[in-house]
Amino acid sequence: MSGYCRIAPGHPLHGPYHDHEYGFPSSDETVLFERLCLEIMQAGLSWELVLRRRESLRRAFLGWEVDRVAALGPADAARLLADPGIIRNRLKVAAVIENARRVQAFRESHGGFAAWLQAHHPREKPDWVRLFRKTFLFTGGEIVGEFLMSLGYLPGAHAEDCPVAARAIAAGAPWARATGQAPERT
Structure with a gap:
């Protein structure tokens, strides 16, 4: 085994994430938004730090509910930047709030975040980037x-x-469906 699969088993933080979330598809807007935001928060830091702060981040960013996060204003951003339980980076906090607004726009343009992803799938990584x-x-x-x-x-x-x-x-990972390795989800 290599990479994450080698360090995660039995680890109190990495293990549950690896075994039940990582690589598994979801169409739930809150899950999609949380995953995007957690990856943004991780930039330049360790994934373990993000997992340690995950619950604090969830509370601070209102359960990752897109509409509530999109409604946050400058005073809310200042409050977040003073919260020692989260990753306090001005650019990352601003990105989370603005990205919530962009996810809202997907509802009108594509029917939601999951539909936006599906509309662009499959792509190679450089095209996704x-x-x-x-x-x-x-x-x-x-x-x-x-x-x-x-x-x-x-x-x-x-x-x-x-x-x-x-x-x-088996859960229908989109890459596996696109290559015929997974069943179509209904």
Whole structure:
């Protein structure tokens, strides 16, 4: 086994995320938005730090409810930047709030965040990165790649010999569906 699959098993933070979330598809707007925001928060930091602060981030960003986050204003941003329980980076906080507004716009243009992703799938990573950079704030190559792997839009979340890989494929990981390796979800 390699990478994340080697360090996650049995770890109190990495293990549950690896075994039940990483690489598994979701169409829930809150889940999609949280994953994107967690990847933004992780930039330049360790994933373990993000997982340690996940609950504080969830509380601070109102359960990752897109409409509530999109409604945050300058006073809210200042409050967030003073919260020692979260990752206090002005650019990241501003990106989360603005990206919530952009996700709201997907409802009108595509029927939602999940539909927007599906409308652009499949793509190679460089094409996804270009699309995300045009669409969202604070989304470089690593952020986009990890976000898409975390939801099964790109392969690589799990090593082939990882026992979780088969479950993610069976759950309908989009990359596996696009290559005929997973059943279509109904």
